[in-house]
């Protein structure tokens with residue numbers, strides 16, 4: 001009887017393997033599923049399908065058009081289109097059930113501006129308007145008329161997005177994209193990518209925590225704040241790190257009448273309604289790269305920095321009580337606070353979808369679609385996302401976004 005020769009199991013092959021299945025990874029998966037209609041095999045590897053520590057789950061989930069770069073305005077406009085039409089878009093994947101409608105609260109954003117910042121702010125408003133945004137510039141008197149609860153004494157004015165800005169349900173977006181992708185044949189597995197094999201300038205396979213090896217045609221890095229860990233597995237580097245952000249939900253003894261927007265104070269503190277309560281956060285005093293697993297709170301941030309700023313800007317916020325708080329990670333691109341989207345020039349099937357620096361949720365629809373276009377068509381077909389290409393990183397050529405919160 002012949003002795004059987006041991007043959008190692010053949011690695012499963014997928015045309016595209018996506019590392020990370022939260023908002024960005026699942027958006028990529030959704031658009032790939034939609035465009036390829038079964039002609040591509042796609043695998044999403046997600047290390048924690050509860051998404052407990054993902055940026056997507058811990059996000060404050062707002063969308064605005066008030067950016068300093070026209071391309072970011074256009075990306076958000078597509079985000080708005082997707083958010084507004086999400087229920088209809090998702091209906092085919094929720095037969096007999098209600099599809100998520102994301103509960104979009106279209107309350108707008110109000111950016112407070114110092115007297116010194118007026119010229120630059122007005123220029124930004126004009127730029128945004130020229131791209132179809134509904135941003136308007138309000139002088140202090142007009143601000144006070146519109147928002148009588150606002151202290152305008154030290155303001156030169158403010159820019160207000162009267163439409164197409166607000167906040168929505170981040171997990172609804174993620175779960176909708178995920179459900180749609182799966183319905184169109186994309187596979188999801190609960191596992192962690194621990195290593196990548198690179199040969200001949202390409203990622204040839206990914207190794208999973210369970211030891212399984214999966215070969216791939218294209219590798220998409222959608223690992224959020226852990227993007228650099230995944231890049232390093234291919235011997236690559238991007239300036240993306242987890243930065244802690246503390247969010248606080250509080251009640252106020254005095255309610256704010258009318259339709260309160262997301263107010264961005266001069267101090268960088270933001271505040272907006274959250275049902276009958278309010279949600280706030282800031283750029284914290286301990287800002288900087290954090291440990292990947294450090295989600296520890298910083299309660300004094302509210303007492304020391306946030307409340308004084310809130311009370312100054314909105315004097316009726318004199319009796320507040322924190323109801324809950326959580327810590328999340330921004331996936332901060334320390335080069336220029338903008339996303340990195342596109343293939344690596346040397347490891348040519350390694351795709352970045354990283355570094356969105358606190359605005360990745362609203363950018364996930366356009367990013368997913370753009371990444372799909374690069375993979376399927378070899379170039380952008382709708383929005384030209386080339387300003388976000390990786391090449392600017394080694395060239396140290398920042399594509400700076402000034403309007404970062």
Ligand SMILES: Cc1cc2nc3c(=O)[nH]c(=O)nc-3n(C[C@H](O)[C@H](O)[C@H](O)COP(=O)(O)OP(=O)(O)OC[C@H]3O[C@@H](n4cnc5c(N)ncnc54)[C@H](O)[C@@H]3O)c2cc1C
Nearest residue numbers: 020022024047055056059060062193224328359360361362
């Ligand atoms: C407090 C806070 C407020 C924010 N506010 C806003 C806002 O108002 N508007 C906005 O647009 N954006 C906001 N953001 C940013 C936004 O949430 C993120 O940009 C966006 O969610 C990023 O999505 P992602 O899918 O890239 O990352 P994540 O949601 O972090 O997902 C990455 C996924 O990759 C998985 N993963 C990582 N490594 C591996 C691996 N080796 N193997 C397998 N899986 C892996 C993780 O488990 C995770 O699920 C905020 C973020 C925070 C923290």
